[in-house]
Amino acid sequence: MSGQRPKLISIDAFAKTVEDARIRTTSGGIITLLCIAIVLFLIRSEYVEYTSIITRPELVVDRDINKELDIHLDISFPNLPCDIISLDLLDETGDVQLNVLRSGFQKFRIIQDSNGHKLEELLDVDSTPLNNDISLEELAKGLKEGEQGHCGSCYGALPQDKNQYCCNSCESVRLAYAEKLWGFYDGSNIEQCEKEGYVKRITERINNREGCRVKGTSQINRISGTLDFAPxxxxxxxxxxVHDLSLYQKYPDKFNFDHIINHLSFGAIVPDGLSTHPLNGHSSSLGAKDHMFSYYLKVVATRYEHMLSKKADTIDTNQFSVITHDRPLKGGKDEDHQHTLHARGGVPGVFLNFDISPLKIINREEYAKTWSGFVLGVISSIAGVLMVGTLIDRSVYAAEKAIRSKKDL
Structure with missing residues (x-):
């Protein structure tokens, strides 16, 4: 055992000095106190970082691509009556969902009272632009041979020489005109629309310069497509x-698609601190009648996993980025784009073009440091401060010694 001691002594990296050989100075005491203060500050910083919670993003392939996507929309059109606006959905599969306003969205008339204050009033369901859910054959069903009954005029839009079609409602006449691609305008001089009060209602709302607010929630397929507001x-x-623009174009001094996007989000609604809603509060007020507003959205599925919550508390939602663009339908150059030549043609309106990403972002909460990282940081802080303190103490001691030797000369 005694033979092994010299071998262990030879590899001792922590050689000791004799107490009598140590020299203590005032400057060394000051440096020691500073080192202790710095070490305590660094240890506290390491602990704060160790106990702080951060969110680390992770990018994975989205496996829920077949699930439907919730869209929450709230948009106002101050210069457009609700009876003129239609909302349609077109996706890349070629499917077209006409009049999406019937599935989850509601219209609110923006009217002014006698004091000039703007009010909102829920619009009745009968004022939607056009009922595309019912076929023309069913809506304008004719009389069978020998059957007695009233057969309303379709005003040349459908053959009626043998009563094969009967337009007994304003809606049937509108749909018949749509099949012929005829402009329906406001339905004036059409008996069915006059009796139902359609013409009077439309005229009053136009003359009162009403606006419209569309808000609600609906579900769409997770396929890239376009939501379009058009007249x-x-x-x-x-x-x-196509759209029937006859009524929109009838009044050259009225109507435009100036709008305010109060809210737009996809998926579950989460606090603003977690998800970004870049179009909330966005407004456009150019006052141009024949103008197209386009928004190009990149929608990315997002999951938030909280470290201290249960798995059931995991939030699945979506975030999106957006690029905005607008152009006049007449094409050419405008004041804002002197070096850009716009295309000619199109339909006035607001178009939300969304692209669904096949990837998902997982935001997972975790501690900023592990236990081993915290211990390593503390040891490194202590060792580093002591090493620097030792170098400074030696330098100060050497300087003091040199000064004293000069004085003694």
Missing amino acids: GASFTMNGKH
Whole structure:
């Protein structure tokens, strides 16, 4: 055992000095106190970092691509009556959902009272632009041979020589006009619309310069597509999506698609601190009648996993980025884009073009440091401060010694 002691002594990295050989100075005491203060500060900083919770993002493939996507929308059109606006959905599969306003969204009339204050009033369901859910054959069903009954005029839009079609309502006449691609305007001089009060209601709302607010929640397929707000009845003809712009164009000094996006989000609604809603509060007020507003959205599925909560508290939602663009339908250059030549044509309106990303972002909460990282940080802080303190103490002691030797000379 005694033979092994010299071997262990030879590899001792912590050589000791004799107490009598140590020299203590005032400057060394000051440096020691400073080192202790710095070490305590660094240890506290390491502890704060160790106990702080951060969110680390992780990018994975989205496996929930077949689930439907909730869209929460709240948008106001101050210069457009609700009876003129239609909302349609077109996706990349070629499917077209006409009049999405019937599935989860509601219209609110923006009117002014006698004092000039703006009020909102829920619009009745009968004032939607056009009922595309019912076929023309069912809506304008004719009389069978020998059957007695009233057969309203379709005003040349449908054959009626044998009463094969009967337009007994304003809605049936509107749909018949749409099939012929005829402009319906405000329905004036059409007996069915005059009797139902459609013409009077439309005229009053136009003359009062009413606005419209559309808000609600609906579900769409997780497929890239377009939500478009456009004027007039919408329908599909020969594979093309078209709108009846006759009433919108009838009044050259009225109507435009100036708008305010009060809220737009996809998926579950989460606090603003977690998810970004970049279009909330966005407004456009150009006052141009024939203008197209386009928004290009990149929607990314997002999950928030809280460290201290249960798995059931995990939030699945979506975030999106957006690029905005607008142009006049007449094409050419405008004041804002002197070096850009805009395309000509199109439909006035607001178009939300969304692209669904196949990836998902997982934001997972965790501690900023592990236990081993905290211990390593503390040891490194102590060792580093002591090493620097030793170097400073030696330098100060050497300087003091040199000064004293000069004085003695």
